[in-house]
Amino acid sequence: MNQNGSEQKHYIDQYLREDRMPHIWCPGCGLGSILHCFLSSLIKSGIDMDKVVVVSGIGCTGRAAGYVKLDSFHTTHGRAIPFATGLKIANPELQVVVFSGDGDLIAIGGNHLIHAARRNIDMTVICVNNFNYGMTGGQLGPTTPLGARTQTSPIGNYERPFSLPYLAAASGAVYVARWTSMHVRRLEQTITEALLKRGFRFIEVIAPCPTTYGRRNRQPTGLDQMRYYRENSIIRHGADPKDVDIDLNGKIIVGKFIDIERPTYSDLLDEVMQRAFGTELPKDDTSKEEATVVGSAPK
């Protein structure tokens, strides 16, 4: 409904499950803007929406899969990437996007992240980082800055956090970028660019979590956190990922850090198959369609 009271659809509405609104995200949360950027990027990229598959793990960000009107999977905690790996390499036609949070992808799913990056599986990972476990009430995680107060670091965090661009780049990601949820236009451009690239693409998006993180760390509202991003973000494209650590309420280096070419998992598989058998990947002699017919059998 617009101001004049007439029904007017927003251009991304067709890709949202309106029957699932309102969403669960808190006032001031960054996830709404990031999901908007993602859907907008999908439209701009011109990718066939029937081939897009969104895979999420568990957590506030993990709920994104349930709000998009696309093939989407809300999997188990930390396991979005291996699930997506199976989807992508079983059907290379799919455009696979993992949309999940820092606790999900970096803590419980950290091992899967580094291995998918190492294999250069063809997928885009959008990792929303709010520095804590929001859904369970704000506990410390692997991205919580040193000194930050959370429900499980009440006197201040004394664990060194991961710098996600550094982790992704070191593991083999071919595209690594970071923005905050304030940088909506730049984020949209970055996601569009990433969607059109091949290989393991990793985008970190810093997002406010006023409810469980901000209010314990002198940024009690979403607006305070947005103001912090505006005043402290430094755009530095091509920055060395090892120099982009984030200190508590400190500067945030944003931009596109890595954009390189490297053969994907499927490229290397095809190459080896060709060398072994002298042809392209052999046509499946019991193709999926045939295999679903009673009595059909391998030739």
Add this chain to the structure above:
Amino acid sequence: MSRRGPLVGEFFMNGDIACAEGGISAGCRFFAGYPITPATEVAERMSSRLPEVGGIYIQMEDELASMNAILGASWAGVKAMTATSGPGFSLMMENLGLGIMLETPCVLVNIQRAGPSTGLPTLTGQGDMMQARWGSHGCYGIIALSPTSPQECYQHTIKAFNLSEKYRIPVLVMADEIVGHMGEKVVIPPPEDIPLTPRRKPTVSPEEYLPYKPDADLIPPMANAGEGYRFHVTGLTHDERGYPVMTAEAQDRLVRRLVDKIEKNKADIIEIEEDGIDGADVVVCSYGISARVSQFAVERARDEGIKVGMLRLVTVWPFPEETIRKIAKRIKAFVVPEINCGQIALEVERCAGGAANTILVPHMGGSAHRPETIIDAIRRAVR
């Protein structure tokens, strides 16, 4: 390198390799796994065979990832399996639950070794039978088969794929180290003689499609990713649309169906073998390698004049409750040899309901029973 399609003919192979060949014959074209004794040969065989038939082998970083990757592949429309043993089976429990909740066809082979923990990696056990039934958290129905030979490893893997497609559920092939590593003749029929169960596809338009609206037999048709249905599925408790619903009513409706789709189709799923049960005083009930030793013991006991029957559980889960109940009324006792400290024996005892005794013949693992141990138990049972 030359390329072979599915094999046809008579082969000498072990149970692990037979599981892999069963997968190939069933149309499995995706295997994700992690090396683990004594199941590694399944992965090794798949890594050489799948490329030959246009399939994909991927070695994942662990068993959590392996289980997830086969779920993803299945949703991409490709038949998928994994194979593991004890410690890996434990790790797979998390996403076995996801497979059950999302109703994802796939096959999980467990070449059991003795536990707990690292236990006896190279030696046999049957200690994962209850884990197969209840290992993932929550309530659900499950299907598990128990092969006694390489030939059955081959056949059970095909049967597992067919059941998994029919009932939209991960199916477990619960072999063990002895069967997995035993070399025997395996007969592989020509492809046209191997019936394959198709995936039930939606018959409605994408607009009308509800991913969890079941047909009359409680099984919902399944769209694959990328086919234009634009569905959402979740491990959360959900309604027919696949949307999360956090109420006791939604939980009741969903979980009851997940249980009932197996329970109410038990007659179709359960396969047992009976031998000489009519007129028997004692029935030996066993499965897998233990059933093979039991058969030998039963024949020796018959030589002594003991009226003893044999009930072999080809399908262990769902459990043949009705069969046990009926037999219990006509005999003195069940003898249950198994390579654990009493798992299936508990089920037999429960179903016998006091009408017949249940005598467990336990074995802590590392080898099969000596037939004499089982014969002694049979003798005790008729006394």
